[in-house]
Amino acid sequence: MSANAVIAARTYDAKVHRFIAHRVHNPADVDDLAQEVYLQLVRQQGAIDNPGAYLFGIVANVVSDFRKDRYRYCGFITTDSELVGEAAVRCASGEDLEARLHVQQQVERTLALLPPMQAAVLRAHEGDGLSYLETAKELGLRPLTVKKYLMLAKSTLRAMRIEMKAQGLK
Numbered sequence: 001m002s003a004n005a006v007i008a009a010r011t012y013d014a015k016v017h018r019f020i021a022h023r024v025h026n027p028a029d030v031d032d033l034a035q036e037v038y039l040q041l042v043r044q045q046g047a048i049d050n051p052g053a054y055l056f057g058i059v060a061n062v063v064s065d066f067r068k069d070r071y072r073y074c075g076f077i078t079t080d081s082e083l084v085g086e087a088a089v090r091c092a093s094g095e096d097l098e099a100r101l102h103v104q105q106q107v108e109r110t111l112a113l114l115p116p117m118q119a120a121v122l123r124a125h126e127g128d129g130l131s132y133l134e135t136a137k138e139l140g141l142r143p144l145t146v147k148k149y150l151m152l153a154k155s156t157l158r159a160m161r162i163e164m165k166a167q168g169l170k
Helices: 003-024 027-043 051-070 081-093 095-112 116-127 132-139 143-166
Strands: none
Touching (some): 003 027, 132 143
16 A cells, blocks of 8 residues: 555545445445555555545445435336236346446446546435435535536537547447
């Protein structure tokens, strides 16, 4: 682990715990998730240009993965018991889950192409549904900086989409 990563871990420890606690709502899970964040930070090889942004990128990913695993649902509402049974079989067989997992993997690969702070801001604002002010507080930024990073991230994603279409990719 680089010296910058150690400094970031010590500097942002309280913010990391608050960020996690705000999202998981179970105090017993906060320390476990924070430990996972620091384990991933330790595994990082090489220099980190912006340790704080990199750290919060890890935090956002760990919390997102935890929430997906913890609060997974099949996404159906019905009152017909036969339809409920069929949907439960589809969910248990992984048909719907596999499609969602594929989409999530595509999203993660795309977000990995963005600078870490832009990805963290996009995840917090769009993925977790936080306002500019909440996102700014969680990531230690100003609300206008959050707005700027969101615009840059969305602009970059649009440009990548246009380029992919021009190359014949979907």
